[in-house]
Amino acid sequence: MARHPHGRGSRSRAGDDVGRTRRLASGNGSPGHLLSRPLRHQRRRRLRRRGAPRAAAPHRHSATHGHDGSRSRKRSVRARQRGRGGGRMTSVRMAISEFRRLTAGRLPALAVLAIALIPTLYASLYLWANHDPYGKLGSVQAALVVDDVPAQSAQAGEVHAGRDIAHDLEEDGSFDWREVSDAEAARGVEDGTYLFALTIPRDFSSALASTSDFEPRQAQLVLTTNEANNYLSATIADQVLTRVSSSIAANVSEKAASAFLLGFSTLHDQLSQAGEGAQRLADGLGDARAGAGQLQAGAEQLSAGQQQLLAGQQELGDGLGQAAAGAHQLRDGSAQLAAGARQVADGNAEIARIADAVAGASRATNGNLGRIRSDIEQSLIDAGVPADERAAILQRLDSLAAPLDDLDTRIQTTAGELDRLAEGSRQVADGADRLAAGSTRLADGLDAATAGNARLVGGQQEALSGSQQLASGAGELAEGLETADAGAQRLADGLRDGITSIPDLDDQRREDTASTIASPITTKDVAQASADTYGAGLAPFFLSIGAWVGAYVMFLLVRPLSNRAIAARQSPLSTALGGWLTPAAIAVVQTVVMLLVVRFAVEIDWVRAGYVAALLALVGVTFVAIVHTLNAWLGPVGQLLGLVLLVLQLASAGGTFPWQTLPPVLQAVHHVLPMTYAVDGLRHLMYGASLEGLPRVVAVLSAYLVGCLALTCAAAYRRRLWRVSQIKPEIAL
Known part of the structure; x- marks a missing residue:
């Protein structure tokens, strides 16, 4: 820090220093305009440290400033007096002053409104677009090629599995199935008319019927996809193919089990007849044994x-x-x-x-x-x-x-x-x-x-x-x-x-048993908490992202710390709170608007609405505190670092796939960054899960909030002493 030698010096030089001080205190100057503090301020501080009575510092103003300089000096004195009078009130007033500055004109007011709506636009538009994509697959066209020829089975008679599958798919309505030829299907998948094509070959039914003739052949379905049209088309088509294959396997297994159980019934009847015959045989052998005795006696007589x-x-x-x-x-x-x-x-x-x-x-x-x-x-x-x-x-x-x-x-x-x-x-x-x-x-x-x-x-x-x-x-x-x-x-x-x-099954019991053998396992969904739609599942993640984006773009307009408060030597706490309150209030507004739009426009419902609003408000003000701290300490570099943190949290928060699937490095980051806890808490509140982990979420976010406010206070205190990096920063926005 550059210092001026003690002495009265020339009046013009002192006037220049005082003028620069006035401009800084009035907010009309910038830190780059001031190279040194007036010597009288240093002397006054030394006297205060020694316990000497405070004396009013004489103010000189140069001839160039006139009446404006005098008013600036009076405002600076009043600001110092307010700083000595109470920090809380000063912080609120500074926040109000900053808000008035932001809304002083039509364009700034529109900018504030845009900032307030950016999280809502981000979260609501994305959730709206992905609200229920699986439920809307019925409007996606898919080609269905049925080349299958019915076959004859020794047990089941005529088998026309291809036509049955086509009928089931069309009745299911999961896709907009269009039955076309091979050439049309290939052309449609190539030009994007169809998301994919499912072909049922000519020998499909005969392959399914081959098991009854003990000459088994695997039936095959042909799936044609083109990921140039959509990357997920292959994944979606594979799921369809898996579901169709499982359905066919269950149907074939059910028929085989039915025939098997019918054999049980036949075996039961035949064994019943065999049992009766065995009993008759036993009776006949008893008679034959008696006759053999008589035969022996007769043979001896003979x-x-x-x-x-x-x-x-x-x-x-x-x-x-x-x-x-x-x-x-x-x-x-x-x-x-x-x-x-x-x-x-x-x-x-x-x-x-x-x-x-x-x-x-x-x-x-x-x-x-x-x-x-x-x-x-x-x-x-x-x-x-x-x-x-x-x-x-x-x-x-x-x-x-x-x-x-x-x-x-x-x-x-x-x-x-x-x-x-x-x-x-x-x-x-x-x-x-x-x-x-x-x-x-x-x-x-x-x-x-x-x-x-x-x-x-x-x-x-x-x-x-x-x-x-x-x-x-x-x-x-x-x-x-x-x-x-x-x-x-x-x-x-x-x-x-x-x-x-051996069971003797009637038709209904045989049908039920065959169905159970074909599908021996059924699942019972015991959902401790569940999201109704795909969009509801993503809502906690994108609401958290929206809160961070809102906090990030807010500091494109809002100053992290008031230069006037720093120049007036307000307490660091007042300065930090004054710079945080305005964006925090805007963040709360962002939260309310975002929740209202997502709930009533996008129609994503949640269980604990009040708790969701309170937690998202805490998330918003916490994210504001984090971005506020980065900007207060690092300026433009902090703004860039806030974007880096956003990207890092997108990858590590576990908003889509389970966090256990992340690489080890990102798993370690997952437990540290705040968006993890924001997403976790919102999920538990929105889906109606247990609140057992909510205190930990609130504690972590509150710790981030208090810690970042403390760091911002330290930054406010640090900025009382001007440095070359502040006067001429390497990066300026």
Whole structure:
């Protein structure tokens, strides 16, 4: 700091110093116009430090200033007196004076109004533009190309998945879907008519149906994007594709699960039938086991009977042997008998012939007796036999008639009997012939029977062995059937138990279960706090940015510290508060206007309106204090540093993505800078979250506010001593 030598010096030089002091105190000069303090001020300060009584300092004014210099001097004295009278009142008056200066004309007033509206414009316009972008995607055109051809599935019948997807997308309304051809879709995405294009290929349905034929192929959707139209188009389209794929997968899974569950129902029915069959099998095996016991007993009886039969057959064989021998004898005897019978028959026939001749002769004789008697009588008459003799002869002759008749009768009878005998002899001869032939056949049959009986005995022996094996096998069968019966009963019991563990689903339960299998997880949103829209989610961040921007642009017009107060040696606290109050009041106005516009024009609602307004007002005055401190200490460099801090806080505040995703350096900065706490506090208040962390937010912002005001006081105190950097700054705005 340059100093003037003590001494009265020339009047013109002292007048120049006093004039410069007057101009600085009146606010009409600048720090660059003053190179040194008047020596009398230094002397007065030394006297005050030593405890000497304060004396009124004589003021000289040069001839060049005249009456204006005198008025400036009086105002400077009054300012010093006000400074000694009370800092609070002075700070308010300085703030009012600064506000009057800012609104002294129409253009300055418009500038103040513009500054007050800049945060509102920044926050409200951006939030308005991004209030609900996802809800407005229905107006975005997207191309839909459906080349899919329906396919046949063994389980689901006809599958037309492509057409179903197209229908669902058009009904969903998430985009303005336009069904076009491949060429038109490619051209539209290229020139920006469509944000993206979704193509469903020809084999889409057949690929989905391929799983039922156990020849699986993955179905494919083709997504065409062009990030030259919009960077987020690919991201949005990927989300659409993911959602469509998930929907298709859930649908396919639901159908597969439904078929699977239908198989359960079929399996349940079949197992029920199998259980019934197993029970019937068990019952049948029980019966078979009982029958096997009976079979074993019968087989044993059969074996015993076959043994008896074998013994009888052996006796039969012996008898047949004897019968065959007798039959051979019978055959020989019957042959001889037939020959003798034939001879007897021939003899009897001859006898019968003779008897017939005798009978004929007898009949002829009996028939001629009357004629013979007549002839005899005539002969006797002719012979002249006396009548008495003749009568005696005739009487004798008549007496012979009865015996002759009797003889004839006997002859006739004998002839008949002989005829019958001859006939019987023939029959006997024929019978003997037949007997001879039959005995021959009998002998042959008995021979064959003997041979057959021998074979039968052999077979019966084998049958006996088989029946014995049957009896043994029947015993083993009974034991096996007993084991099988126990196993069948266990099978029946197991099937009954298995049936109870296999669900028998009706159509509704099968549909519900298939839907659950296809989408096994459902989410339940338990929102401790939630933003209704995308714009509401960004509102705390952009309201904080708006408050900082408002504080930043405010000091393009507002002076951080009053040069008049510094020249009048006001207390640093009064000077700092006087420079802070006006922009702080404007910041509160900015807060109110910004909240009203965002709430009622942009229609972003919040839960705790009063708390939001109070916290945002605290944020505004705190940001004003920070930018105020930067400008008070560094001037134009501080203004630039305020912009740098804005950029740094945009990156580190965690306004969009979670702060944990930031690089480590920005994570460290995140916990230090004030916008972090402003965004965090506004989120909790606007979304209705817990207020547990709010005291920490208020404490940090209040600490920034008090600390920056303290630093501004230090800057005000420091500026009492002028330095070359203040007189001729390296950067000036």
